[in-house]
Amino acid sequence: MGAAVNISTQLGSSSFFLLGLPGLESEQVWISVPFFFIYLMALLGNATLLWIIWTESSLHKPMYLFLSMLALTDMALPTCVVPKMLSIFWMGPQEINFAACLVQMFMIHSLCAVESGTLTAMAYDRYVAIRAPLSYTSLLTANTVAKLGAAIAMRALVIVLPFPFLVKRLPFCRSHLISHSYCEHMALVKLACGDTTPNNLYGLILSLVIAGSDLFFIFVSYGLILHAVFRLPSLEARHKALGTCGAHVGVIVILYTPGLFSFLCHRFGHNIPHHVHIFLANVYLVVPAMLNPIVYGAKTKEIRDRVLGALQIRKNVL
Numbered sequence: 001m002g003a004a005v006n007i008s009t010q011l012g013s014s015s016f017f018l019l020g021l022p023g024l025e026s027e028q029v030w031i032s033v034p035f036f037f038i039y040l041m042a043l044l045g046n047a048t049l050l051w052i053i054w055t056e057s058s059l060h061k062p063m064y065l066f067l068s069m070l071a072l073t074d075m076a077l078p079t080c081v082v083p084k085m086l087s088i089f090w091m092g093p094q095e096i097n098f099a100a101c102l103v104q105m106f107m108i109h110s111l112c113a114v115e116s117g118t119l120t121a122m123a124y125d126r127y128v129a130i131r132a133p134l135s136y137t138s139l140l141t142a143n144t145v146a147k148l149g150a151a152i153a154m155r156a157l158v159i160v161l162p163f164p165f166l167v168k169r170l171p172f173c174r175s176h177l178i179s180h181s182y183c184e185h186m187a188l189v190k191l192a193c194g195d196t197t198p199n200n201l202y203g204l205i206l207s208l209v210i211a212g213s214d215l216f217f218i219f220v221s222y223g224l225i226l227h228a229v230f231r232l233p234s235l236e237a238r239h240k241a242l243g244t245c246g247a248h249v250g251v252i253v254i255l256y257t258p259g260l261f262s263f264l265c266h267r268f269g270h271n272i273p274h275h276v277h278i279f280l281a282n283v284y285l286v287v288p289a290m291l292n293p294i295v296y297g298a299k300t301k302e303i304r305d306r307v308l309g310a311l312q313i314r315k316n317v318l
Helices: 002-010 025-055 062-079 082-091 098-131 133-139 142-160 162-168 185-189 197-229 235-243 246-268 274-299 301-317
Strands: 015-018 094-097
Touching: 015 098, 025 062, 025 082, 025 274, 025 301, 062 082, 062 098, 062 142, 062 274, 082 094, 094 098, 098 133, 098 142, 098 162, 098 185, 098 197, 098 246, 142 162, 142 197, 162 185, 162 197, 185 197, 197 235, 197 246, 246 274, 274 301
Parallel strands: none
Antiparallel strands: 015 094
């Protein structure tokens, strides 16, 4: 506690200190090891996915274009967090400029919104592919996919943009020590000594608008998908149609399960230790980015065959 006080007295009004995992300071070096390798695997897996889609002309289809957007997001999101997080785990609390803190906060929340929106678009893609397979490429052209991607990015920018301005208006007269490993909106709000009602209200609205509406449209899409599948004449056709959705469903579960658990713990889990909240928040931003390309690689035949083919060629060369 004395070290925290000393840090606080050294800071100006335009800087903060990120503390990492308060209560687990002695274990942070060991905790950094799995996070480091998870981050490397996330970068490698998503870069491989992008390379396969880019070099294989047969994969230049709407489904894989959306998957490319997801892979790019899964590389950018942990990159906004992990380098600074690891420096905290290895060297202790790290100073961050207020402007840089706002930028990091904006990037994290906007990229999360982009990821959620991309998964929603992918659910619509699966519905069109199953409901109208003969019109699939004409309905979801490259131009249409590009417009959907731009709309997803624009929605994220517009809806998250108020966050930095809502935080910037707050006076921070209590402490400049952020009990977190990155600049998260509510972690900053807790340090303010002014009226934080607009921040709390907008944070709740944002969560409901993004996660709530996206999950609603995903459930509606899969309700329509199941209705279309059960109208197919043969059992084999039904299995094949549902098989094309397996990877997408797996990624939805991977992304939303820790996210919703972290959100519920933050809002209602007052008896849960603070370091558990922060650990879950870190897991939410890093682990899905590593698992997504693995799930798509295992569940999608075209990608799996391309990877196995590349490994076979490399084996023959060696």
